[in-house]
Amino acid sequence: MTLHPSLSARLFATDDRRLWWGLGAAALVLLVVIPALNLLPTPGSALHVPNYVVTLLGKYLCYATLALAMDLVWGYCGVLSLGHGAFFALGGYAMGMFMMRSIGARGVYGNAELPDFMVFLNWKELPWYWMGFDQFWFAALMALLVPGALAFVFGWLAFRSRITGVYLSIITQAMTYALMLAFFRNEMGFGGNNGLTDFKDILGFPLAQPSTKLALYLLSALVLGLAFLLVRFVITSKLGRIMMAVRDAESRVRFLGYSPTHVKLFAFTLSAMLAGLAGALYVPQVGIINPSEFSPANSIEIAIWVAVGGRGTLVGAVLGAFAVNGAKTWLTGAAPELWLFLLGALFIAVTLGLPKGLLGLWGQIRRKEVRDA
Amino acid sequence: MKILILALLAFLACAPARADEFSDAVRALNADNFADKIAAVETLAGLGDGRAATILEAMSDGNLLATKDGAILIQRASGFTDALTQAPASGEGAEPITVNNRLRGALRGAVGRLGLFSPDAELRKRAAESVLTSPTPESAGMMRRALANETVPEVRTLLALALANLDLADEDPARRRAAVAALRDSSDPLSRGRLQAMLENETDSEVRAAAEKAVSEINFRLSLVSIGANIFQGLSLGSVMLLAAIGLAVTFGVMGVINMAHGEMIMLGAYTAFVVQELFRAFLPPGLIGWYLPVAVPVAFVVTFLVGVALERSVIRFLYGRPLETMLATWGISLMLQQLVRSIFGASNREVANPDWMTGGVDLIGGFTLTYNRVVIIIFCMAVLGALAALLRWSSFGLHMRAVTQNRPMASAMGIPTGRIDAATFGLGSGIAGMAGVALSQIGNVSPNLGQGYIVDSFMVVVFGGVGSLWGTLVGALSLGLVNKILEPYAGAMLGKILVLVVIILFIQKRPRGLFALKGRSVES
Numbered sequence: 001m002t003l004h005p006s007l008s009a010r011l012f013a014t015d016d017r018r019l020w021w022g023l024g025a026a027a028l029v030l031l032v033v034i035p036a037l038n039l040l041p042t043p044g045s046a047l048h049v050p051n052y053v054v055t056l057l058g059k060y061l062c063y064a065t066l067a068l069a070m071d072l073v074w075g076y077c078g079v080l081s082l083g084h085g086a087f088f089a090l091g092g093y094a095m096g097m098f099m100m101r102s103i104g105a106r107g108v109y110g111n112a113e114l115p116d117f118m119v120f121l122n123w124k125e126l127p128w129y130w131m132g133f134d135q136f137w138f139a140a141l142m143a144l145l146v147p148g149a150l151a152f153v154f155g156w157l158a159f160r161s162r163i164t165g166v167y168l169s170i171i172t173q174a175m176t177y178a179l180m181l182a183f184f185r186n187e188m189g190f191g192g193n194n195g196l197t198d199f200k201d202i203l204g205f206p207l208a209q210p211s212t213k214l215a216l217y218l219l220s221a222l223v224l225g226l227a228f229l230l231v232r233f234v235i236t237s238k239l240g241r242i243m244m245a246v247r248d249a250e251s252r253v254r255f256l257g258y259s260p261t262h263v264k265l266f267a268f269t270l271s272a273m274l275a276g277l278a279g280a281l282y283v284p285q286v287g288i289i290n291p292s293e294f295s296p297a298n299s300i301e302i303a304i305w306v307a308v309g310g311r312g313t314l315v316g317a318v319l320g321a322f323a324v325n326g327a328k329t330w331l332t333g334a335a336p337e338l339w340l341f342l343l344g345a346l347f348i349a350v351t352l353g354l355p356k357g358l359l360g361l362w363g364q365i366r367r368k369e370v371r372d373a
Numbered sequence: 374m375k376i377l378i379l380a381l382l383a384f385l386a387c388a389p390a391r392a393d394e395f396s397d398a399v400r401a402l403n404a405d406n407f408a409d410k411i412a413a414v415e416t417l418a419g420l421g422d423g424r425a426a427t428i429l430e431a432m433s434d435g436n437l438l439a440t441k442d443g444a445i446l447i448q449r450a451s452g453f454t455d456a457l458t459q460a461p462a463s464g465e466g467a468e469p470i471t472v473n474n475r476l477r478g479a480l481r482g483a484v485g486r487l488g489l490f491s492p493d494a495e496l497r498k499r500a501a502e503s504v505l506t507s508p509t510p511e512s513a514g515m516m517r518r519a520l521a522n523e524t525v526p527e528v529r530t531l532l533a534l535a536l537a538n539l540d541l542a543d544e545d546p547a548r549r550r551a552a553v554a555a556l557r558d559s560s561d562p563l564s565r566g567r568l569q570a571m572l573e574n575e576t577d578s579e580v581r582a583a584a585e586k587a588v589s590e591i592n593f594r595l596s597l598v599s600i601g602a603n604i605f606q607g608l609s610l611g612s613v614m615l616l617a618a619i620g621l622a623v624t625f626g627v628m629g630v631i632n633m634a635h636g637e638m639i640m641l642g643a644y645t646a647f648v649v650q651e652l653f654r655a656f657l658p659p660g661l662i663g664w665y666l667p668v669a670v671p672v673a674f675v676v677t678f679l680v681g682v683a684l685e686r687s688v689i690r691f692l693y694g695r696p697l698e699t700m701l702a703t704w705g706i707s708l709m710l711q712q713l714v715r716s717i718f719g720a721s722n723r724e725v726a727n728p729d730w731m732t733g734g735v736d737l738i739g740g741f742t743l744t745y746n747r748v749v750i751i752i753f754c755m756a757v758l759g760a761l762a763a764l765l766r767w768s769s770f771g772l773h774m775r776a777v778t779q780n781r782p783m784a785s786a787m788g789i790p791t792g793r794i795d796a797a798t799f800g801l802g803s804g805i806a807g808m809a810g811v812a813l814s815q816i817g818n819v820s821p822n823l824g825q826g827y828i829v830d831s832f833m834v835v836v837f838g839g840v841g842s843l844w845g846t847l848v849g850a851l852s853l854g855l856v857n858k859i860l861e862p863y864a865g866a867m868l869g870k871i872l873v874l875v876v877i878i879l880f881i882q883k884r885p886r887g888l889f890a891l892k893g894r895s896v897e898s
Contacts, residue, residue, distance in 0.1 A: 154878075157879070161881075161883070163881060166631050166700060170832045170836055171836075171878050174829060174832075177829045178878075181867050185867055303701060304704075340708045348706065350701075351695075351705075352688065
C-alpha cells in the first residue's frame, strides 16, 4: 500500500508520535490479539476470550464509529445533532431488511416472499420500498444512501435558514422522535413495535456461528479504522479547517466569503452516512433492530460518549464510546439502579468539570508534569 | 240513560275480560316450551298492567314458581305469595319455572317497557330511553297508551320520538310524514339511520322530500356537534401542552436555558399530588379527600420551586452562555431524578384519583360528553398563564426579571441581584411545571417516565410559538392541540402527531424564531 507522500504526510504527521504508537498498539490488540485469544486457547483457560466478549466488543466498535461520526459534526463543525441515533437506526434497518429477506421460506409461516410480520398482518405482496433488499449490494448501498439523503435534505433545509445551536438540536430531536413514532406503526411495513428480528444468516453464513461473529467483529474493527482515517483525512484538509472555523465563528467565516451552509451540510451528510454504516454493522451482531433505537434518549447518549472522551479529538470520541458503554455493560449487570444515577452524574460532571473530556484531563496532567519538571 | 247503562255494561264486560287475559298470560308463563313462554311475556308486556313488572322481574331472577295445580307463586325472602291475588301461599311442591337466555332477553325488554307505566318519573324516563334505542313494532300500542297518560314533558318528548321512529314504517303516508316531521328536530344518529333506511324504499314523493330534508338537517346539526367536540378536545389537548410548556417558556424563553429536566419537574409535581393524596387518606377524615387537589397545587409549586432553585445554584449557573452543555447537564439531571423517583416509589404507575367534584361530565347531544376534569384543566391552565403574565408585567420581581434578561450588566449596575433573580426565575419555571404535573396527574398515568412524554412536545410548542413570548406559547400550544385533534380522525393519532412534527420542522425553516419572534438588538446576541 503506497500512499501519496503528501497525503501520508498529512494523515500521519503529528507532533505527538506517541499517539500513533498507541493507535498501532490498539489496532494490533483489536485485529490480532483478541481474535487469536478467541481462537487458539481452549475455552475455559484464563487467556481465552469468550465469544460473548467478542460480540460485545464488536458492538462497542460500532458505537465507536458512531461516536466518530458525531464528533465530526459536533466536535469539528459545532453542530450538536440530537438525531444521530436516527441515521444509525436507518442504516440498521437497511441491513435488517436484507437479512429479513434472506430468511426466505425458513420463517414461521414459511412464506418465501414475505417476512413473517407481513404474513401476520395479512399483506399479500411486498411493499415497493422492500424491493431490491434481497441483494446485499443494494442493502449496503441503502444503509449509506438513506441516512445520507435524509441528512442532506434535512440539513439543507435547516442550515439554509440558518438554524443553529440549540434550535438545531431541538429539531433534530423532533426528527428522530417523529421517525420513532412512524416506525412504531405497523402500517409502515417495518415490523412495528417488534422491529426486525429472527435473522438466520448473512450472505450464507449463519449468524449464530462463532466464526461469523468473529468475522463481523473484525469487519467492525476494520471499518472503525477506516472511518478514523477518513475523518482524519477530512479534518486535516482545507475543508476541515473551514469546518473548525465555522464551529468557532460562523459569521466571520461567512464574511470571509465561504459558505458555512455548504460546509455544514457536507459534514452533516458524511457524518450521517458513517452513522448508517455503523448501524448496518451493528444489527447483524445484536440480531434485532426496533423503533426504540430512534428514541431521543439514545441520540443524546451518543453526545455524551463524545463529551466524555473529549470532543474535537478523534481518539477521544472512540475512547468515550468504549468507556461509557463498558461502564454501562458492567453497571447494568452489577447494580441496575445505579446505572442511571451514574450516567446522569457523568453528564453533569463532564460538562461542569471536564469540558474537554478524558483526553483533556490527560492533557492537563501532562502539561502539569512538564511545568513541574 | 240507556246509553250510559250500555256503556257501563260494556265497561264491566271489558274489565273482567282484561283481567282474565292478564291471568291467562300469567298462567301461560309456565307453558311447556320456551316459545309459548316468550309469547306470554310479550302479551304481559303489551297489556301494560302494573302488576306484570314484579312478576316478570321475579321470573328473570328465577323466583317465579308453579305448583302442580297451576297456581303461579312469587318467592320472596319473607315467603311465598300468589302472583295473581298477592295472597300469601304455601310453596309446598312448587317448582321454579325454567328460564333460558332467549327468554331472559325477552324478560329484560318487557320489564324495561313496563317501566313506562311506573309511578316513578325517573324509571319512566329510563324506560322511554330504552324503547327509543330499540323500538319494536309490538310496543307501539303500549307507547301510545303511555304517551297519553304521560305528564312529564321530558318523557313525553322521548316517547314521541320513539313513536315517530316506529311510525316511519307505518302504512299511512300521513303518519309517516308526521313521524318525519317529529324526527327532524332530533340530533340522534340512530334516528338519522332510520330515516335513511326508510328512504331506501319510500314511495310517497312528499314523504320522501320531507325525509331527505330531515336527514340533511340532522347531518348539519351532527356535524356542528362533531366540530364542537373536535374543538373542545383540541383545546383540551392544547391546554395540556400549554401547561407543560409554560414553565419551559420561562426557563427557555426568558433565561435561554435548555432545561431537559423540565419533564421531570412535571413528574415531580405529579408525584407530589400522589403524596398529598396519600397523606389525606391516612390522616384526615374521608370527607375531606376531595380537597387534596387544591392543597396539592401550592405544595407541588413549592416543592418543584425549591428543586429548581437548588439545580440552578448547584449546576446551571456555571453553564450560562454554554447552551449545548446546559442541555447535556440537565439531561443528566433528568436521568437522576427519574431514577430517584423510581427508587422511592417503584417503577409502576401510581394511582391519583380524581376528586368527586371532577369526575363525570355533561352529556351533550350526539353522544358527546364534556368531562369535568378536562374543563377544570382548561380553566386552571388559563389561570396559571394569566397569573404568570400578571407577575411578569406588574410585580417588582417581574420587572427585575425582564431587566436581567434584557441587559444583565446594566441591571446589575442598577443594583438588581442578578444571581438571586436567576435562581428565582428558574425556580418559577420549575414551580409552574410542578403545578402542571398536578393537573396532568388527573388525566394520565403517574409514572417515573411521565415527563419524557411531554418534553419534545413542550419544546415544539415554545419554539413554534416563539421563544420568549408567553402569547406565542399560548397560541402555539392551542393551535398545535387543535391541529392534532382535527387531523386525528383522518390520519390516526400517531400519524397526526408525526404530521404535526413534520409541519413544525418545516415551519421553523421558514421562521426560525417562531410565530411571535422577539424583535430588537438583544435577540441577536
